[in-house]
Structure formats: C-alpha cells, structure tokens
Amino acid sequence: MQALDISEVAGRSGVPASALRFYEEKGLIASIGRRGLKRIFAPDVIERLALIALGRAAGFSLAEIGGMFAADGTMRLDRTLLNAKADRLDATIRKLGILRDGLRHAAACPAPSHMECPTFRRILKGAAARRPARKQAEGIR
Template identity: 65%
Template sequence: MKLDIGEVARRAGLPASTLRFYEERGLIASSGRQGLRRLFDAGVLERLALIATGRAAGFSLGEIGAMFDANGRLAVDRALLLSKADELDRTIARLCAMRDGLRHAARCTAPSHLECPRFLRIPEAAGVGALGRGRHRSRQAKAPLR
C-alpha cells in the first residue's frame, strides 16, 4: 500500500517538511511520486516510530541513521545503546538533584537563600559549579541535595 506524503504526515504526526528533511538525510525513502507528491510504502510509519523513539532517547539523527544497515533493516549497535543508557542515568541523577534542591529552596527557612548551603549546591547539581564559580566539590560533598 502506498501513502502520499500528506497521509504519512497525518498518521505520524509530523509536518511534511520533517519527512522531506528525513528523506534528504537518508533516514526514510520515498517509493515514487503521484504528480508532485511523494509516495511512501506503509512501512515508513514503523521507521518513523523508530526514529521518534531514538530522538526521545536523545540520539542524534546521525546516530539513528547508523542504526539501519544498507538495506534499511534495523542493525542497532548494542554498545551505543548501553552508552546512551549510562548518559541518561547521569542526566536523571542531575535532574533529581535539581528537583530536590528546588523543593528544599521552596521550603527553606533561611533568611536568604544565599545563606542556605543546600541552596548554594543547586547550581553545582545543574553542572555549572557553585553559583557559576566552577568550584569542585569533594567526594563527600557530592551527596544528593535533600
């Protein structure tokens, strides 16, 4: 079954411009034209779902493209998946520390947030050092903000 670009865009929830961009990048391929409109095989919807999953996990379009072999079949590099999972773990830990710090700051009874040592660790949890000074904490001080 062939789908025109408008139907693929509607079903995938993407603008046609994104489909054209993905085609230019070699992530999807049209199978012909009907007048000026690109036609796609119905399997493109599954491929678009895989691309969306990869994007949601933080993979670049280049990394996603490399997950398909020359024949368009999925050929995922498992080491790359593990590396991305580790990266997500680090991001989750950083975001949890930020969340916990913000909750503490909202309840903190210090006269000024700048007098609260836990508040002062929030920028560090965000990866910018103590209030942007680039101060490095010792191992002991790296405990989550709670």
C-alpha cells in the first residue's frame, strides 16, 4: 500500500485532520513527508490511530498512550499500567451499577414522595457522604 495524505488518513480513520496534526505535534504519529502542502503518512498510521482510539476509550491520557510506543514505533505495553487501568474501570463500573440501580429504584418506587423512601434516602446519604471527598480530590472548593 502506498503512502496516504492527511485527507486520506482522516477519511479512512475517522480522525479529523486537526487531530492528526495535534497527534503529530505530541509525537503519537509521524508524517513521512509532504505531497505539496499536505502531510504524507505511512499506511500503518491507520493501525496506530486505532490503538490511540482504543487507549482513549479506555481512559488513558495521550501521554500514557505515547509511552506505549517505543522510539521505533513498536508497541511497548506496560502490563502493570494496563492492570491498574482495568482495576479503575472495574471500580467505575461498580459505581455506575449502583447509580443505575438507584435511578431505577427511584423511577419505580411506590412511596408517595422519594424523601419518604428509605432506599432513596440511603442512596442520597451515600451520595452526600462521597461528594466532599471527591471535591477535595479534584481540588474544587
């Protein structure tokens, strides 16, 4: 397969040209030259962009994703980092499951007022107890 210009890469990958230029600036991808004013990329950039998209979907920062590539462009996965991210995803999934269940309960609760529902009040109390710690961790005052 021959080299692809930036518009071809954008079309095939679904990544806007502006993001491709940003990724190049951050060292995540590299052009191999120019065709007129357009950047040219090796065909394997499509696969690399797919790996970047996968990393972003998993919640990795661009710096973390950049660290997953060796200087020669090959993958260099830190299994400890992958396991830590999977653990954080598990925790998020648990929290979201609890939130989902609470919303479903609130939607179906037969109590005349949600404030009269013991389950809803327990959910409310739990949310209030977690909020200050989250604000502090995020640096919000």
